[in-house]
Amino acid sequence: MVDTIYAEDEIIDTKKAQEIISKFRHAKVTSIKRFGEIFNPSNQNFRIQKTNPALILAKKQKGFVLDAPKGFGIGDQNNYYFSHMYNCLYDCSYCFLQGMYNSANYLVFVNFHDYQSEIEKTIKKHKEKKMTFFTGYDCDSLAMEPITNFINDFVPFFSRYKKVLFEIRTKSINNTVFRTHDPLANCIVAYSLMPEALAQILDKKAPSVSARIKNMKYLANKGWRIGLRFDPLIYCSNWKAQYSELFANIFNEIKEENIHSISLGSLRFPKSFFNKLLQYYPNSEELSFLRSNDKGIISYDQSIENEMNEYCRSELMKYSDARKFFSCG
Amino acid sequence: MIEKNLEGVSVRWVIALKGEAEEIIKNYAMKRVATTPFPVYKNKDFDMWLILSGIGQLNAVAATTYLYVKSDASYNTIWINFGIVGSRNFKVGELIQIDKITSSDFQDNYYPSPSAFKNNNIERCNLITVNKPEKLFENDGVYDMEAYGFFSFAKKIAPHELISVLKIISDIPGTDLSEIDKHSVEILVSKQIQLIEKVLKNLLSSQKIIFLQLKDPKYFDEICLQKKFTFSQKVTLRKYLTQWQARFPQRNPLEEIGQRMTASQILKKFSDNLMR
Numbered sequence: 001m002v003d004t005i006y007a008e009d010e011i012i013d014t015k016k017a018q019e020i021i022s023k024f025r026h027a028k029v030t031s032i033k034r035f036g037e038i039f040n041p042s043n044q045n046f047r048i049q050k051t052n053p054a055l056i057l058a059k060k061q062k063g064f065v066l067d068a069p070k071g072f073g074i075g076d077q078n079n080y081y082f083s084h085m086y087n088c089l090y091d092c093s094y095c096f097l098q099g100m101y102n103s104a105n106y107l108v109f110v111n112f113h114d115y116q117s118e119i120e121k122t123i124k125k126h127k128e129k130k131m132t133f134f135t136g137y138d139c140d141s142l143a144m145e146p147i148t149n150f151i152n153d154f155v156p157f158f159s160r161y162k163k164v165l166f167e168i169r170t171k172s173i174n175n176t177v178f179r180t181h182d183p184l185a186n187c188i189v190a191y192s193l194m195p196e197a198l199a200q201i202l203d204k205k206a207p208s209v210s211a212r213i214k215n216m217k218y219l220a221n222k223g224w225r226i227g228l229r230f231d232p233l234i235y236c237s238n239w240k241a242q243y244s245e246l247f248a249n250i251f252n253e254i255k256e257e258n259i260h261s262i263s264l265g266s267l268r269f270p271k272s273f274f275n276k277l278l279q280y281y282p283n284s285e286e287l288s289f290l291r292s293n294d295k296g297i298i299s300y301d302q303s304i305e306n307e308m309n310e311y312c313r314s315e316l317m318k319y320s321d322a323r324k325f326f327s328c329g
Numbered sequence: 330m331i332e333k334n335l336e337g338v339s340v341r342w343v344i345a346l347k348g349e350a351e352e353i354i355k356n357y358a359m360k361r362v363a364t365t366p367f368p369v370y371k372n373k374d375f376d377m378w379l380i381l382s383g384i385g386q387l388n389a390v391a392a393t394t395y396l397y398v399k400s401d402a403s404y405n406t407i408w409i410n411f412g413i414v415g416s417r418n419f420k421v422g423e424l425i426q427i428d429k430i431t432s433s434d435f436q437d438n439y440y441p442s443p444s445a446f447k448n449n450n451i452e453r454c455n456l457i458t459v460n461k462p463e464k465l466f467e468n469d470g471v472y473d474m475e476a477y478g479f480f481s482f483a484k485k486i487a488p489h490e491l492i493s494v495l496k497i498i499s500d501i502p503g504t505d506l507s508e509i510d511k512h513s514v515e516i517l518v519s520k521q522i523q524l525i526e527k528v529l530k531n532l533l534s535s536q537k538i539i540f541l542q543l544k545d546p547k548y549f550d551e552i553c554l555q556k557k558f559t560f561s562q563k564v565t566l567r568k569y570l571t572q573w574q575a576r577f578p579q580r581n582p583l584e585e586i587g588q589r590m591t592a593s594q595i596l597k598k599f600s601d602n603l604m605r
């Protein structure tokens with residue numbers, strides 16, 4: 001576990017920072033001025049840092065609530081995301097974080113209240129619109145819950161805004177926090193999923209897909225609403241059979257009425273990210289099907305993307321209402 | 330010890346004085362290869378060099394720069410600043426790895442990467458680089474006169490994960506500085522040589538990871554020798570060959586290349602195959 005903690009002088013004495021620090025009794029704590037001193041310098045090696053990440057505690061100064069990328073959403077007019085943390089406990093080979101950040105250290109912004117007041121402002125400003133707030137975009141919030149207590153703080157917060165959706169995107173099977181709180185109708189616990197055999201290769205350090213399904217079933221039975229996120233769809237030689245089996249397994253365990261939404265997403269990277277990924281995983285067959293298009297984006301060939309989307313949609317329609325389907329990106 | 334001719338091994342030591350360096354020079358069998366402007370030592374079997382910078386930040390920057398050029402150090406090189414320091418927090422003789430470097434002259438702080446500290450149980454602490462020998466030790470941490478200058482340059486030429494600042498405590502409040510001579514320093518260093526090797530071992534394992542990341546894919550050099558590729562074509566070729574290796578490990582891409590094919594035709598051929 002974490003043996004090095006860097007904490008900004010400005011927040012090191014706050015309750016949240018101290019609560020987190022107290023969980024790592026053996027870690028060496030070093031004070032810093034700003035997180036950028038550690039997180040931003042170039043010439044850092046993401047893969048090496050990933051073998052022993054440090055924890056950085058900082059104060060977010062601005063940009064608490066951001067517009068979600070175009071095309072991202074589960075049906076609402078306004079979609080926002082907020083990131084109280086950068087980097088992840090897991091180590092998925094296709095994760096865009098390794099192309100995005102110079103550092104693999106866990107960066108946690110501890111001023112949760114500032115996020116909440118910005119979210120509140122956004123909700124009030126657009127109160128006539130339907131909106132969703134996403135977390136788990138730059139990290140897996142639930143996986144880090146034992147350290148941050150983030151969801152424990154935000155579930156009661158969103159319980160005050162019944163018309164606003166709060167989506168927690170995750171691969172974690174940690175369910176403690178969902179046992180502590182009553183299920184919230186406007187909270188979606190959205191699981192990222194892919195066929196088990198692919199997940200074994202690509203979703204490193206993350207729980208197996210069967211464990212995720214088991215946990216979804218548990219949460220659904222408790223009354224939590226579940227999202228299914230097949231994002232990214234991964235191409236491989238027998239993808240059709242693998243995805244069909246995955247869908248059957250999920251709907252064998254979970255009743256359709258417990259599913260809030262289903263979304264499908266494609267694998268896409270900016271070119272520079274992809275070059276880094278190839279350096280990190282030269283032997284990945286899964287990455288070998290990707291190509292650069294004329295806009296400098298790396299993706300599968302359009303025909304592969306279309307075929308996967310169409311096939312998966314039609315398979316999923318065997319189990320679920322098409323009105324629950326959305327595309328990511 | 331380091332095995333002979335280990336692929337990718339490349340190490341540079343920047344040390345202020347001969348007394349501090351003597352045990353390292355002996356331990357890694359380095360021989361003097363230059364005297365001016367700085368004394369430089371080198372191992373004949375593998376790519377390890379050492380420079381005596383002299384005292385002070387300016388000397389440290391100048392010597393690190395000089396060694397970088399003289400030894401033709403690649404990006405994937407380990408850089409270690411080693412030497413003796415004073416402190417009020419430790420005992421004389423303790424080996425310390427530095428996790429924060431501040432300077433009495435500059436605002437920015439530097440943070441050597443914790444990946445070098447992994448599982449070695451060696452004490453860590455912050456270091457303050459000053460311009461005059463410190464006697465009062467008003468702040469916690471250790472005091473030296475070179476590390477800040479060293480790190481400010483090393484971080485530009487090597488990955489953070491391969492840069493380390495290692496110090497041995499030689500003086501504490503009340504130490505008579507005139508008693509610290511070359512011989513006593515050599516003894517302090519010789520007692521910690523095993524721990525120093527342990528730190529180097531961690532750095533070497535990080536270096537190996539980076540070496541594999543930077544390595545060109547199989548057949549890249551052969552293909553570049555056969556045809557003239559532009560810089561951007563080489564980038565694409567590198568990518569295709571990496572993907573080729575993952576997808577068709579049994580197929581030799583050289584066999585796909587016809588005698589009269591141009592560089593762009595070769596790239597197209599690879600791309601078409603990879604699409605299938």
Ligand code: SF4
Nearest residue numbers: 088090091092095139
């Ligand atoms: S769970 Fe998500 S954020 Fe975490 S490593 Fe995997 S893809 Fe990245």
